[in-house]
Amino acid sequence: MSAGQWLIAPEGVSWFFDAGAPSLDFAAAPEPVHARDLGEWLATRFERLDAADASERDLADAMTLRATIERLSTAAADRETLDPDDVDTLNLFGATPDVPPALAGGRRQAGAGRLRTGQALSSLARDAIAILAVEPERIRRCDADDCRRVFRDESRTANRRWCSMQRCGNRAKVRAHRARLAAASA
Template structure:
């Protein structure tokens, strides 16, 4: 997984509440943009500007100047859906479908983003990059995740009606929630109500 610092993405629940979600890997950040099947209603990647905006919010930030085509946005959605299915399969102890792995591998085969050291000693990126380079970097992170030491710690949030995927990199390996301030807190509230004999 790309060793890049991240404090997580800011997401909004169906009630409008904002919360922070850190999926633990760059590639899993992309799965918050929509998904296959029933998750298509959450789709946010429609234009090159949408994909660039996601990159700016991701742990790749600061991102390079990006020249993204509409075809690369379509590729991003195809790759993301394959990754979503593969990661969810791994989280449930099922082998990912070969076609999904082929999509991930094809995306990773392109040249990735080229990192550079800036005058201030911080990481930057060399030149303007294409959407294919951006997606290759994300796909290579997916390959590392799915084949690495934390592959067995890919999880789906335990919250009711929550399908966010994350990798548990905590030392005890006991993470259950997408976010303690969201699904974790909701679980605590429900448990308290049950102990008190309340409904709802």
């Protein structure tokens, strides 16, 4: 269900990060500066949503939800108690109408009812509630000491260690290889 996204690392390299859940992808996305940034990001996840629908009010809501998901998922990854105020905020977002599922092939025009940005935010909040409530032990941090990014391990064997195999996984392999060479030549 999670789609992941391309991010730009501080050193300028783009890399693909699949956080393992739509709500965690949302928290990991670049901070939206304008309502339009928010609308465009949400439109890539909710195809019936018009990117132009996002208002300044939606942007403020999104920033609150994003920070809340970030704090709660980090606490879950660190096996800490969730802040009750954050839990209340998340539940409040999740209690509003979300994006309803729609099956293609009906007689009515698709998208007859206009989808609102708030519904997309509610869907993301509900996703966060689901992953924090069910198997929260799957929410973990990247093993790399200089990364520690939060993701949800969706793998069947629940043994994902890295935010990205191409990024931190590879760096760890290179380090291990160098250490072996150093040990062999010592």
